[in-house]
Amino acid sequence: MVIKNFIQAWLILAKNNLQAQLLTRSNASLFVVGKLLNFAFSIILVFSVFKTTNLVQGYTLDQVIIFTMVFNLTDSLSGFLFRAIYMFRPILVKGDFDLDLVKPLPTFFRPIFSAPDFLDLPPILIQTIVFLIFLFRSSIQISASNVLIFLILLLCGLFITFSLYLIVAAISILVTEVDNLMSIIRSVSRAGIVPTDIYHGFFKFVLDYIIPVTFITTVPAKSLIGLANPQLILLISLVSILSLVISLSVWKLSLRFYTSASS
């Protein structure tokens, strides 16, 4: 029943959001161009780095390009699905969140799922096409089982991203701060443009355990090129379940502190 409500509400809000975005087409096209420029530049950046060397920490150009493309794809997918987090602060500050708490939907629906960003769909489409063309043309052998594992791990990565965003939403209930926290997460996530194995020390620790970019982008990309061992695949599944449990607990705890101050 909850899932049915969830899907129905999502479809209605998605339709409304799409209509709103299509109303201002010139603005929408500026956003899409910006997102595509980011994607193109990340690929140019990798090619430029490899102009000066043949290997980066043991990885070849083709392998690093795959990591970069997976990074862009996960970034766009999470943008499409979870963009609502950026709109949560005004709702919270105005006290409108009260209205959502009485609805027959999960309480995290509004802060995470209520505003899918259709401006991420053209980049997702283009990135997928470029990715497939690159995979067919590259020298890397990819088996069907690798693709299947990759898709499962990509889903695990999205669960971890959802958990991270939910924790940000929980913190925002306490301190009404979202945008800069999200910017921090997005800045750290940029490290996933290359395999996170190349980093060392405290920064690697952050990427593995605090903002687990390793599990969101690097491990899925590794599974695609056959570099992920079964232990790593099991680990990412456990991490995604654990992060879901922790984030939902933190979210429930934060709701106890919601005072609806402005309403």
Added chain:
Amino acid sequence: MTIASEINKFTTLTKNTLDTFVAYRASFLVWRLQLFVTFSVFYYLWVAIASSRSQVGSYSIPNLISYFVVGYLVRAIVFSTRTSDLGGDIQSGSLAQLLLKPIGTLRYYFSRDIIDKLFNIFFMTFEMLFIYFVFQPQLVVPSFQNLILFLISLVFATISFFFYSLIISFMSFWSESAWASRFLFGVVIVTLFSGQFIPLDLLPSWFIKTIDFTPFPYFYYYPLRLFLGMELPLHSFQILIQSAIISLILYLLAKYTWRLGLKKYQSYGN
């Protein structure tokens, strides 16, 4: 009398801006943290790429490290701006209130920008000390001549970015959303094409030749090249002349679009 009144206005503005910072101190601190994190990501990325090598393109490792560490300082000075608020003021109609104030709107934003930069430089000083002692980067010490060239180019970069950012905000006179044009022209294009992610000469040569005709490399890349002493004396001089011309063009363009925008402005949000 005029000077005294100008000082008085600037003091009031400083106080108001300081009050805003104090009221939203958590936001400001998280914003600084976000900048630091962005720096760390690219610092570690380039350290990892450069490890076990003595040279990346034309850059020695200390040169490359200095490019990003000194770049952190350049970012705090050049790119910290309050002009992005102007787009929102135009959209919401609150520009009308600014137009009635006993200070020119552009001067008002210029004063706020200076204050904003001073705040950012203040916090950045501690962050630089942290970077120096914790990251222990191998830094290049510039010659006196390079330092002067760098400082001059930094002044031009700051002025030209101020006018560039104003022009982006002025686009709100003609568009429905202030954020869309800011996202593309003020964030994505500036970040990618000014060399904040990668020294531009490591990119394909056609790329640097093309964007050499735009203001973007003069915001960040060329000041750092001058700091590192990687430009020939004649070319250094040429860069400064070009920076000055770009500042002038952007100033004239900003003034023109401001006049044009005001004619169209209806303050319907109020």
